[in-house]
Amino acid sequence: MTFSWRKLAPAGNFPSLAALSRAYRKLERLNQESDRDYLVAALEKLGNALCLQSDAEQVYFYGSGSEAIYRILLALKKVTDKNIVALSAYTCPDIVTACLHAGFQVLPVDISPYSLEMDTSTIADEHLEQIAAVVLSNLYGLTDSLEPLKRNKWLLIDDACQGFFSRDENGHVGCRANTIGVVSFSRGKAICGFGGGGVLIGRHSFRKELTKDVISKLAESYEAEIDVLGLARLAYHILKIGGQTILERPQFYALPVAAPFLHLGQTIIKKQVMMKPINLPQIVAAWAQIKEQNNVTFPAHAQLWHEMLQGLEVIEPFIERGVDFSGSVRVQRYPLVLASDEQRDKVLSKLNQFGLGASASYPQAITDYREFQGAGLISCPCPNAQQVAKRIITVPIHKYVRMEDIHQGCQVIRACLAA
Numbered sequence: 001m002t003f004s005w006r007k008l009a010p011a012g013n014f015p016s017l018a019a020l021s022r023a024y025r026k027l028e029r030l031n032q033e034s035d036r037d038y039l040v041a042a043l044e045k046l047g048n049a050l051c052l053q054s055d056a057e058q059v060y061f062y063g064s065g066s067e068a069i070y071r072i073l074l075a076l077k078k079v080t081d082k083n084i085v086a087l088s089a090y091t092c093p094d095i096v097t098a099c100l101h102a103g104f105q106v107l108p109v110d111i112s113p114y115s116l117e118m119d120t121s122t123i124a125d126e127h128l129e130q131i132a133a134v135v136l137s138n139l140y141g142l143t144d145s146l147e148p149l150k151r152n153k154w155l156l157i158d159d160a161c162q163g164f165f166s167r168d169e170n171g172h173v174g175c176r177a178n179t180i181g182v183v184s185f186s187r188g189k190a191i192c193g194f195g196g197g198g199v200l201i202g203r204h205s206f207r208k209e210l211t212k213d214v215i216s217k218l219a220e221s222y223e224a225e226i227d228v229l230g231l232a233r234l235a236y237h238i239l240k241i242g243g244q245t246i247l248e249r250p251q252f253y254a255l256p257v258a259a260p261f262l263h264l265g266q267t268i269i270k271k272q273v274m275m276k277p278i279n280l281p282q283i284v285a286a287w288a289q290i291k292e293q294n295n296v297t298f299p300a301h302a303q304l305w306h307e308m309l310q311g312l313e314v315i316e317p318f319i320e321r322g323v324d325f326s327g328s329v330r331v332q333r334y335p336l337v338l339a340s341d342e343q344r345d346k347v348l349s350k351l352n353q354f355g356l357g358a359s360a361s362y363p364q365a366i367t368d369y370r371e372f373q374g375a376g377l378i379s380c381p382c383p384n385a386q387q388v389a390k391r392i393i394t395v396p397i398h399k400y401v402r403m404e405d406i407h408q409g410c411q412v413i414r415a416c417l418a419a
């Protein structure tokens, strides 16, 4: 066997250095008197680009997707006395941190073990009346259905951090009918960049009274905050961006993986939402990503994984949801649910032995993080989410994935399942 350094990252699709420099040069033409005016103009450009790519008509920028959720919930607090936010019991724990930090209780809702869709019929009657909002996390680019939620008065937060480029019959994820959206520009997201985020106000957000009230409270308190970096910090950010962009390439990715202090692939639970205003390098990266989207590669890779996995006993949530990869759903990572914990661990370790970029995704169901116990997380049984957390893997589909990687990955999975 020949030794290879080649190692794929599970997600990640930073803009290339060329795309970053093109975006920077374009934004540089915004002639403004002061640094701050220039940054405000750059942010406006980013807002316009986001609106053009989606059904958004306005964007409020914050330091991260988590902060955007937190700000929405603070606004919601002003117009409701209900105190529960419901969300999928298998999702990004940063969402839970944002809800708890805003002073809400969090109700994890169990999911279908096939489609990973929230099963709202499992919500106990005692909680139904106290729900103020539901977060749809649209994980991996899967579009969570609005249908079971539409009839209720809940505020629907359409989290597009992973699903920004996906859409369904209700519109673009993040701006679907009657919802308020959230977007993030950090690593591994649909707009994969170096930080920052925002609230998306969709064209159809204003039809529902509660959504309208929340938007107006948000507008009252909104002021674009931008971190005007001095030369030294700017240089630091540029170096960091250059480093990350280069190190995510398969020929170098083994290096950051070997550095334990980077905590790559680990889920770290934050106690509070960090408030750091967005800065120029983050704006440039997000703008570059939106401008230079390559919408073709990801669905094609997901389609190939699907074709190659035919006949194997593996659950493919995208297929369970009826996605056909023809373009309306933009996959971020391709999730697979295996038959048992042992099988998952075996497949994961074999795929990673070959540097194929598989990940165990989030390590636990929301119910099981000890950090949230006693902090406002409502205790309720979510057996499917707990099982999924032990059996799920995601396989990569980003721009560095080659057809041979997918062929090899499927052979590895086949061999593990046959053993």
Ligand SMILES: Cc1ncc(COP(=O)(O)O)c(C=O)c1O
Residues within 6 Å of the ligand: 063, 064, 065, 066, 067, 092, 094, 095, 137, 138, 139, 159, 161, 162, 183, 184, 185, 186, 196, 197
């Ligand atoms: C679905 C989802 N929503 C929100 C967030 C929070 O975004 P940010 O990292 O910008 O705080 C994440 C982060 O991983 C996420 O995956």
